[in-house]
Amino acid sequence: MTKLKMGMIGGGIDSFIGIVHRMAAVMDGHIELVCGAFSSTPERSRISGEQLGLPPERIYGDFREMIEKESRLPEEKRMDIVSIVTPNYLHYEPAQISLEHGFHVICDKPVTMTLDEARKLAKKTEDTGLVFALTHNYTGYPMVKQARYMVRSGALGKIRKVAVEYFQGWLNTKLEDTGHKQASWRADPKRSGKVLTMGDIGTHAENLAEYITGLKIESLCADLTSHVKGRILDDDGSMLIRYEGGATGTLLASQVATGEENNLRIKVYGDKGGIEWRQMSPNTLIVKWADRPTETFRTATPFAGFGKASQLASRIPAGHPEGFIEAFANIYKNFALTVLSKKEGKDPDPEWLDFPNVHDGVRGMAFIETVVESSQSEQKWVRMNN
Numbered sequence: 001m002t003k004l005k006m007g008m009i010g011g012g013i014d015s016f017i018g019i020v021h022r023m024a025a026v027m028d029g030h031i032e033l034v035c036g037a038f039s040s041t042p043e044r045s046r047i048s049g050e051q052l053g054l055p056p057e058r059i060y061g062d063f064r065e066m067i068e069k070e071s072r073l074p075e076e077k078r079m080d081i082v083s084i085v086t087p088n089y090l091h092y093e094p095a096q097i098s099l100e101h102g103f104h105v106i107c108d109k110p111v112t113m114t115l116d117e118a119r120k121l122a123k124k125t126e127d128t129g130l131v132f133a134l135t136h137n138y139t140g141y142p143m144v145k146q147a148r149y150m151v152r153s154g155a156l157g158k159i160r161k162v163a164v165e166y167f168q169g170w171l172n173t174k175l176e177d178t179g180h181k182q183a184s185w186r187a188d189p190k191r192s193g194k195v196l197t198m199g200d201i202g203t204h205a206e207n208l209a210e211y212i213t214g215l216k217i218e219s220l221c222a223d224l225t226s227h228v229k230g231r232i233l234d235d236d237g238s239m240l241i242r243y244e245g246g247a248t249g250t251l252l253a254s255q256v257a258t259g260e261e262n263n264l265r266i267k268v269y270g271d272k273g274g275i276e277w278r279q280m281s282p283n284t285l286i287v288k289w290a291d292r293p294t295e296t297f298r299t300a301t302p303f304a305g306f307g308k309a310s311q312l313a314s315r316i317p318a319g320h321p322e323g324f325i326e327a328f329a330n331i332y333k334n335f336a337l338t339v340l341s342k343k344e345g346k347d348p349d350p351e352w353l354d355f356p357n358v359h360d361g362v363r364g365m366a367f368i369e370t371v372v373e374s375s376q377s378e379q380k381w382v383r384m385n386n
Contacts, residue, residue: 002343004336005034007070007079007103009063009094010086012038012048016182017108018085021135022052024328025083027315030336034058035079037066063094071101081339084108087185088192088199092117095132099124104339106133106332110203110368111361113193115386118358118365125358131342132358133335136207138264139356140327142299142313143285147268147275148212149307150287156270159213162241162249164205164266167257171197171235174228189233194372196233198224201264202253202371203364207356208266209251210363212275215243217367219383220251222374227256239371242381282323309354331355362386 006025011018018038025031035058038048042061049059060066070078082098084091084107092112095105099121111134112118125132138144150156176187185191186200193199210216222239226232235256241249257263264279276286283299297306299322300314313330314322334355341348366386374382 002340003029004031004080004339005078006031006081006083007066008033008036008038008083008085009066010038010084010090011036012044013051014048014181015085020325020328021083021085021108021332023325025332027326027329028333028336030333030340031081035060035066035070037061037063063090064097067094067097067101067103071103080104080343081106081336089113089190092121095121096124099128099130099132102128102130104131104335106135106335107361108135109207109356109361110193110199110364111358112365115362115365115369118362122358122362129342131335131339132361133331134356134358134361134364135328135331136204136211136356136360136364137324137328137331138204138208138279139211139354140313140330141277141279141282142310142322143277143282143297144208144212144327145313145354146285146297146307146310147266147277148214149309150275150305151213151268151270153307155272155305156268156274157272159215159243159245159247159268159270161269162209162213162215162243162247162266163268164209164249165252165264166201166205166254167252167260167263168201168255169258169260171228171255172258174230176231187231187233192233193368194233195224195368196231197235197253197255198237198371199368201255202237202251203367204264205251205253205266206367207360207364208264209241209249209268210360211356212266213243213247213268215245215247216363217370217384218242218244219381220370220374221380221382222371224371224375234375237371237375239374282327283321309351312351 037060039045081104175183224234225236236254273289285297287295300318337352338348370384
């Protein structure tokens, strides 16, 4: 089987998310790591590359060197795809340069620092015809795909209400002042952008709601707050949402919800039924009906009513927990199969195109900018325009 050769930008050995990306990328056997620029300094990049077992000539001091030198290698040796796992401010330039040199891209979210950058990246992706995936990993869970199938198939009827919340407690104190790596860049507007919590986890909630329902946000009324004294950016946010087609919703996101771990939850209600899914119990989907008892759907139990995408997203028999890394891997798998199809001159199967793309990234940046505008405005409703 042909494997795609991957180069990684960021994600050194002391990085949490870099390790997750590497495990997810190789899980299904379609991708192998061949090179990288793993850190902000050449020395740290070299140490990470050596510990990952890469040859010295494929460990680069920065992403520009990696992209330039890899592009000059013979096709059978050079990387095919670039995985970008850096802080937000280092998404746009590496992605843009990678596309310019003919490399497919898979990037962490949010896609860029600004909506203008996101639009430029979308245009570059379209102009090159290359594949761009965005790792909104929660869309990779089998039961999220099942929820999407039930909504899109009309099983729940016309959607009326969408309630999504994402609560964490890890920024309950001013952790960024202690030298904590993950907190320090997220709380720094020069590296994370206009928002902290709404960019870090609020965009996940926004993307999850639109992915499951297929409904786009039309307008919203938002309130952003910084509860921790001295923190520049938001650590808590609440909003009312109006979706296209008349559905209404709420979105709550907080990283100062004391005691919470990673409590992402979504509820969607139609005029025939509703669904509820929680990331901390990801193998279970609760389905509620107006005219019959509540049902519990479980991962890898393909009874009547299960969609094909949810079945394809499971790797092991029912009752064996599948979680965060497997959801990440489902995005990498579909991205890889799509790229491999294009390399062979074939159209990818429709199921393989089931991953967040650069246009989802544009939606995410439009969401962030609209939330900020609404929170700073005395106007109740602000229209979202991507």
